[in-house]
Amino acid sequence: MENNKSLKIILIVLIILTIIVFGGVTYLYLFDKEPNTQENKQSYSAKAVAAMEEYNILNTVNNREYSKTLEIILEEDLYNSDYLEEYYKINYSTIPNFPNYVAQLLYKNYTSTEINYCLANFKDNLDILLNMDYIDILQYKDITNFDITKLERYLKYQETNTDYDLKTVVTYVNIGLDKDGYSEYVSYTADEATDLTILVNKYHKLPDDYEPDDLVSLSYGSNYKLRKEAAEAFEKLTAAAVLEKVYFYPFSAYRSNETQRVLYNRYVARDGVATADTYSARPGFSEHQLGLAVDVRSSTLTDNLTNSHYEWMLNNSYKYGFIVRYPKGKQSITQFMEEPWHIRYLGVDLATKVHASGLTYDEYYDLYLETR
Ligand SMILES: [Zn+2]
Incomplete structure (x- = not known):
């Protein structure tokens, strides 16, 4: 009987020990599981x-x-x-x-x-x-061309142009339209000037001595030169137009900085600076110096395009890599009066995109090509 009693006590002690050990381990485990506060x-x-x-x-x-x-x-x-x-x-x-x-x-x-x-x-x-x-x-x-360094200009421009939406405000200020043309501009290097996609306007200037090194004469006459790629594209454009009985006669293509200076000064002498600035670029600010722009007319008797020829140009020039650079109704953006006769070479890919966008090149450039 004594043995039985001892066994019972040992058993109870064992059970108590088991509970203590197990409980302790469980406690430690739970304690460890709460590391957050710790x-x-x-x-x-x-x-x-x-x-x-x-x-x-x-x-x-x-x-x-x-x-x-x-x-x-x-x-x-x-x-x-x-x-x-x-x-x-x-x-x-x-x-x-x-x-x-x-x-x-x-x-x-x-x-x-x-x-x-x-x-x-x-x-x-x-x-x-x-x-x-x-x-x-x-x-x-969501305005991808937003530039915080121009924020104050956006706000100021918005105050005086309350009818523009925010997207337009941003693009126009980026172009520079909140400031007078020629008052502040980017000066390109000669190297940058050779880029076929370069934007030239009253806010972007070419070096005075820039002259493309691949100018070639147009088949129409040796007085008219464009850079080789643009010249070849222009031949294709005019050839395609002829098949539709549309005739384009070039009357100005590459112009040196000096030629532009003489031309601009002549217009200023005739009409005054303010008027001349609406239709003639100051030297260094003309696409003609790029060797990528050409003015065309419908007849050798007048420096203009007929409406139907203008329509043809608007609808077809991009296929040959050209855009109408100063379209009707866009003067407030391009800062030049309409020039239906002035086309600019960009290459087929880019010209196609610009054409599809319905934007002026100034806008398109800021939205999609400007690197910020
Ligand atoms: Zn022109």
């Missing part, structure tokens, strides 16, 4: 934790996921209790002065969504936003 407490720097205590948010913060943005804001002593939720939503960025930008943009009423958008897209130009009143920056989100 890690959170350890992730924030001592400085940030001290600031949390000061602002009485230690408990709130400990119950939430870690936020690097919040931590750095606390460390830099830029915490504002109004924005606690926003700190959590703002993606941390390694840009210099990140906490200062966050604090200042929040103060200007930018939301975390807007700030994240700006951090992702204009991290090097955030000062622009700090130097002006709050603006609805997300309204530009």
